[in-house]
Amino acid sequence: MIEQREAETDSSEDDFQMSRQDLDAINRAIDEADGPGLDALLEPMHAADIADLIEQLTAQRRRQFLSLYSGEIDGDILTEIDESVRDEVIEQLPRDVLADAVREMDSDDVVDLIEDMEEPEQQAILAALDESDRVAVEQSLTYPEYSAGRLMQSEVVTAPEHWTVGEAIDFLRQEDWLPDQFYHVILVDPRRHPVGYVTLGKLLASRRHILLREITEDSFRTISARQDEGDVAHAFNKYHLISAPVVDEHDRLVGVITIDDAMAVLDEEHEEDILRLAGVGDDSSISDSVIETARQRVPWLAANIGTAMISASVISLFESAIAKLVALAVLMPIVASMGGNAGTQTLTVAVRGLATKSLTRANTMRIVRREMLVGVLNGLIFGLIMGAVTYLWFHDLKLSLVIGMAMIVNLFVAALGGILVPLGLVKAGADPALASGTFVTTVTDVVGFFTFLGLASVVLL
Amino acid sequence: MIEQREAETDSSEDDFQMSRQDLDAINRAIDEADGPGLDALLEPMHAADIADLIEQLTAQRRRQFLSLYSGEIDGDILTEIDESVRDEVIEQLPRDVLADAVREMDSDDVVDLIEDMEEPEQQAILAALDESDRVAVEQSLTYPEYSAGRLMQSEVVTAPEHWTVGEAIDFLRQEDWLPDQFYHVILVDPRRHPVGYVTLGKLLASRRHILLREITEDSFRTISARQDEGDVAHAFNKYHLISAPVVDEHDRLVGVITIDDAMAVLDEEHEEDILRLAGVGDDSSISDSVIETARQRVPWLAANIGTAMISASVISLFESAIAKLVALAVLMPIVASMGGNAGTQTLTVAVRGLATKSLTRANTMRIVRREMLVGVLNGLIFGLIMGAVTYLWFHDLKLSLVIGMAMIVNLFVAALGGILVPLGLVKAGADPALASGTFVTTVTDVVGFFTFLGLASVVLL
Structure with missing residues (x-):
């Protein structure tokens, strides 16, 4: 496509x-x-x-x-x-x-x-x-850091709410400090609380005697200076804001954020999400040196060697089973790998849904249910396929039953982990993109190896 | 953080x-x-x-x-x-x-x-x-589809380049079809070629007798109607455009794109990248049904079962070695998993660099070299660690040498694959986000199992 x-x-x-x-x-x-x-x-x-x-x-x-x-x-x-x-x-x-x-x-x-x-x-x-x-x-x-207050510029064009279009235009003609780019005049009351805004287009298209408050836009939204910049960028995108006034804790106007800055933040947040999901430091850059790049990647690889060792110790529990039937060693990575992939799929959808706020109170339960059902369904499909392939390969019906069962269990666990781990991390106040991947693939590796080798020990040996 | x-x-x-x-x-x-x-x-x-x-x-x-x-x-x-x-x-x-x-x-x-x-x-x-x-x-x-021509709106506010500020303002006051939101007046020559633009702020702040062409912005950029929408979004973000005129193949003005639409495209492109990297259909949505969701995920899981089977058949080449030394079965997933992770790190940086156009002609060779050196460096670090751990676990010096060597080889191959596969896919005209993951982890699995088990067969048995 x-x-x-x-x-x-x-x-x-x-x-x-x-x-x-x-x-x-x-x-x-x-x-x-x-x-x-x-x-x-x-x-x-x-x-x-x-x-x-x-x-x-x-x-x-x-x-x-x-x-x-x-x-x-x-x-x-x-x-x-x-x-x-x-x-x-x-x-x-x-x-x-x-x-x-x-x-x-x-x-x-x-x-x-x-x-x-x-x-x-x-x-x-x-x-x-x-x-x-x-x-x-x-x-x-x-x-x-990372708040609206850091993102805003203090150069704001304001007008008292009782002014007419003519007064506003005369005022703009006199001032020589105006920002390079501005799109709205923000109306403020005498205590400098923003009460609405007028687009420059409306100002230009209206007669001089019209009151500014008669041509304000319907949808008006102020942003708290302490608001997280990621939420601000999300709000700009969702509500098609071009600029938005920023207020302090007393609702007084302290600055304005424009959409080009919000767009840059949206881009950075995406960059961070995608790099964190892959276990790359989120301050990494294409211009970093070799040493700097290697240093950023070590923590994730170190975490991964730790979790890989956990999986390896699960395998070592079944050394005698593997010694008796080497086919188990050949097949076990397939079960683990399918679980890891299915878990990553669910996880990515969940992390993305949380980032775009499309995974909300209104639909969390429905999505958890959906992912579990998808896990069962795909488990059945690939359990069947893998069972059939194993039979053709090793001509051992019991072995193909064991791998089919293990696949179903692992794809279900992958779905469950893929949705519950990021939700849990958010509840705990952590960033779901940062840590979910390791958690989920560790779970699917451990469960994959344990169910497959465990079932095999019971059924086959 | x-x-x-x-x-x-x-x-x-x-x-x-x-x-x-x-x-x-x-x-x-x-x-x-x-x-x-x-x-x-x-x-x-x-x-x-x-x-x-x-x-x-x-x-x-x-x-x-x-x-x-x-x-x-x-x-x-x-x-x-x-x-x-x-x-x-x-x-x-x-x-x-x-x-x-x-x-x-x-x-x-x-x-x-x-x-x-x-x-x-x-x-x-x-x-x-x-x-x-x-x-x-x-x-x-x-x-x-997905071109600037589909994204633009045809409601454009234009003025002849020889007009004064006063003429432009009088014109805007008369018209009643003006778009809800507009930020610039585009100057056109008699053949409707855009030649510059004036921000509404400048128009408001200037005296009536000033010529529009005296207050145009320095940086002016038109967009071809056939341009890809992703490139358009990138240009808006890079050059801080608020709106940009769209021209047909004869350079005639046919519409205008505003930044809120470009921001939405940027968001969608990111969504597609992140979902493709995880092997989830890029038209997937939080409101899809169970069946629809399962159906979208099957192709990637099917591809993965195929590649997992390739890895399994590599393992099966060494069945006799595993039968003699079961520790090989315990350790082999660690080598493969580290390669997969290191490959995914490099791959994600490359895919992201391509998407944001920060990976360019000017620095491709430098980045390829950097990633290879990072692969060698991290290979040495984790080869040493894994060698030490293996010695403590199995008290077998030759086995720890073998796993250390295999780790170095696999992390180097991971780095090489992680950068060359997406670059190759782009050269071939495919989307690097879509297919790189499978390619790279297949390579690291196969190389990981083959070097580890192969070296073990030669050195140990």
Whole structure:
């Protein structure tokens, strides 16, 4: 299905990647230490593409590149560079270039830049900011990491609720501090509680004497500054928000979150989910070094060697049975592997359902029941198949009965574990994507080996 | 780290889920067939929440619910309902309610609604539309599935490039067909080629005599109507686009895509990736029935039983070795399982890197080299550990040498397979998320069993 899709739509023509020619030219300019040539090549490029380029260079070439180009790094490029290489880049930037870059940035981007820095480095950057920007950034940093308060920008366009369209337009014409991009005017009461919002489209299309409160949007939603950023991204996607006002504990307006930032968070959350499910550190990045990458993967592999040893000790309980009938050793990995796969299927659906909030109070019991029935059904199907295959292979009816039974039990246990383990982890306050995989495959390995070898010992020997 | 995060940010206070009380009240209203009560309960709810509720009911309760509420289903709710239950809902809607709902919808939402319908049903819905809307929808349907042309809406606000701010504002005040939400005015030349865009914020903040072309944004990007929707979503996220003009093969403006639709596509693409990696059909949904769910999972389990049988036949080559030394049967799943896990780690990083386009021409060779070195490094670490553990367990130095060697070989092969298999699948035009998992774990199982048992046969027996 996907092949068809790629063939029909036109993904090659402009896939938002740099052409090989451009890349070769840039590499040549770096090799020849040709600063002006490099500037000319990068001049037409979007900041996000320059940032990508910087991320994709090796550490050594990145240093060469920056020694030629660091004077040109501005706020837009710095904002786009991934955290994993940003510190490296900042270290090589001349102080005045860094200060200029930071002054250009929106407050939310400055927060993102400095929140993981050491105190003295933070202070150095804060010192480069104007008084009002510095206060805004410091205010943001008082909210917990990964909260709406860290994600918001403090540059908000507001108007009193009693204004007319004409008053609002005159006000906007006078102000020169307006954010680069804004889409709504937020109406506030005298105590700065947001009470509604007007889209710029409505403002433009309405006559000057109309009151703002007559053209506010129906659906209005404020976000608490302490709300988790993942929930915020989910709300943007679900309710098609373009921007949303952020309020403090007294319901006073403190900032605004825009959809492009929410979209970036959604993308990061997905990245974390997929990497955690596979047991890769969720701060891993394509630009990490060999040592860093190996280090991130060790904990999961260490956990896996531990659980594999548990499975092995289950097998060792039945050493005498295996010695008598070596076919057991040949067949036992099939039972375990099918359980692991079926468990992973259920688990992934559950983790994804929890992440997208489609697995809710309203349907949890139904989904648990469904997965158990699916486990039984697929257990019957593959128990039959495996029983038949075993009979054809080893001509031993009892052995095929044993493997069929073990398969049914293990696929049922896989379904049960696949849905209950993530639900249990959420109840316990842990991230279901992080730990479910090990739990579930350990269960299916242990149950798989134990039922198959145990039944075989009883029935066959 | 994630526990800390959940504890610090405030995810429970407002997690955008319905409260248990509301849910109970709604269930009671359905049980008592209390139509007016149900209307009153749902009246304050957002269309997206009502759609979620409908998805989460069982098929039977959904019918009961619709018999009470179908008159209230409008375009907003219908747009939000997931494809998996939408047909069911549409069947139960009175014709006039459906016609009203469809007339309210933007052209892109109508396209999404009818693109998978049979011809006669499509025609019935198209007939309910105004002439101009119908033409727009039919135009969209001429573009391939999953293309920008299907995603765009045809309601676009444009202005000639020679207009002033005043002319543009007067024009917007006169028109009454403007889209609900729009953020930019697209400037077009006389042949309707888009040449730039002006944000509504700039339009509002500028004096009336200023020319539009003086206040256009620097970064301007058009999207080809045949572009794959996944690439479009990626471009929105990368370049922080809020809306982007869509052009046909003659570079003429045919529509506009807004970021909320791009965000929804990004979310769907992630869902597909994560489900495909786990071997779950990518059209699976939380509202599917038992039979439907079992059916979706069978192909992958069937593939897995096939590959497990290949591994089993590798083991059967060494039956006599196992019969002589049963410890081999105990230890062999550890070697295979570590390979499978290490392979999955590398594979997931590669698939994710391909999806986010951070694995590019510029760094492919470097990443392949990195993964191979990581494989060797982790192979040495876990080869040593496993050798030591085996010595403590079985007091057999040769056996521990054999398992250590097999572990090193298998973790290296896992790394190699984990990166080369997805790259190869992309080269061959297939989706790397769909098929990599089976390939890679088959390789690591076969290599794991073969090296361990093979070395053991040579060294020990």
